[in-house]
Amino acid sequence: MDLRPLLKMMFNRSELPENRVLVDPHAHFHKSLKPSEVVQALYEKGVSAQAICDYGLASGNPEHVICYEEFIGRLNERDIEIVNSDYEMTVLRRKNDNRRLILFQGREMEAIVEGSHGGFLHDNHQMHIVVHGMRPDYDSAQEILKRTKIEHKSATIAHPFTIPARKIEFVYANREERGTVVKLAREYGAAVEGLNSTNSLWMTPTNFWVFETARKQKLKVVYASDAHARPSLELTREQVGIAGTTIDRRMFNKAWDEGKLSILINEMQYQGQVFGGVQNPILFYKVMIAPRIAKLLG
Numbered sequence: 424m425d426l427r428p429l430l431k432m433m434f435n436r437s438e439l440p441e442n443r444v445l446v447d448p449h450a451h452f453h454k455s456l457k458p459s460e461v462v463q464a465l466y467e468k469g470v471s472a473q474a475i476c477d478y479g480l481a482s483g484n485p486e487h488v489i490c491y492e493e494f495i496g497r498l499n500e501r502d503i504e505i506v507n508s509d510y511e512m513t514v515l516r517r518k519n520d521n522r523r524l525i526l527f528q529g530r531e532m533e534a535i536v537e538g539s540h541g542g543f544l545h546d547n548h549q550m551h552i553v554v555h556g557m558r559p560d561y562d563s564a565q566e567i568l569k570r571t572k573i574e575h576k577s578a579t580i581a582h583p584f585t586i587p588a589r590k591i592e593f594v595y596a597n598r599e600e601r602g603t604v605v606k607l608a609r610e611y612g613a614a615v616e617g618l619n620s621t622n623s624l625w626m627t628p629t630n631f632w633v634f635e636t637a638r639k640q641k642l643k644v645v646y647a648s649d650a651h652a653r654p655s656l657e658l659t660r661e662q663v664g665i666a667g668t669t670i671d672r673r674m675f676n677k678a679w680d681e682g683k684l685s686i687l688i689n690e691m692q693y694q695g696q697v698f699g700g701v702q703n704p705i706l707f708y709k710v711m712i713a714p715r716i717a718k719l720l721g
């Protein structure tokens with residue numbers, strides 16, 4: 424087994440390759456933050472295209488998570504110019520240096536795989552699926568993936584080998600579930616998320632496993648930050664740009680010029696190169712552990 428991808432995931436702090444730009448297809452932001460400040464953070468961290476994802480949970484999008492429309496609606500055009508905006512993508516440039524940025528709509532669905540059996544600590548196979556340019560209703564995983572394919576949109580199976588479980592936070596996917604991920608990704612042309620950097624410390628074994636599986640099974644693989652919507656601007660700034668998928672700058676410019684999300688997404692899924700690494704332990708503590716302790720202590 425080639426362990427270099429794992430080491431790269433753990434310790435990679437390399438620069439973006441020349442002529443490529445960073446796309447982050449999966450992240451969430453807190454409603455209390457000013458969208459313009461988040462945008463400045465994206466510029467600072469070298470992100471060129473950022474998904475703004477809400478959640479399609481049975482209980483709806485959590486109150487504190489900002490959705491794409493509200494994010495765009497509250498952008499302050501003092502430092503940036505919104506060149507073009509529609510329901511799935513907004514192209515903007517920074518006034519002082521003309522640097523380009525794309526913000527695009529995303530939704531992370533929590534769905535159940537039909538026909539799944541679950542396992543020791545979970546009743547069924549729950550799958551998180553990130554979609555762009557659409558908002559399917561809470562439904563079965565197969566139904567969401569099918570609809571995405573029919574509408575020529577993109578889907579990514581988020582942290583595919585880490586299954587959300589009610590009783591404990593998550594379980595590692597069993598053999599049946601791993602097989603299902605590969606089968607569904609193939610059948611519906613979905614990408615798999617090979618690195619989820621915010622969750623990475625407890626997902627490092629599965630991240631690596633997904634990466635290896637994607638390589639062997641020739642699945643499309645993307646990396647994402649999965650920035651968790653925290654109310655602190657500082658924590659948000661630290662989370663963005665840690666991981667993502669790089670695309671050719673010319674294709675990014677084409678998507679920007681033509682205002683077409685499909686150009687960006689296709690390039691990311693078919694020609695994208697994974698970039699970034701595991702979040703450092705201090706940030707992991709601040710983003711993932713401290714909020715849980717605070718909640719426990721009530």
Ligand SMILES: [Zn+2]
Pocket residue numbers: 449450451531581649
């Ligand atoms: Zn997420």
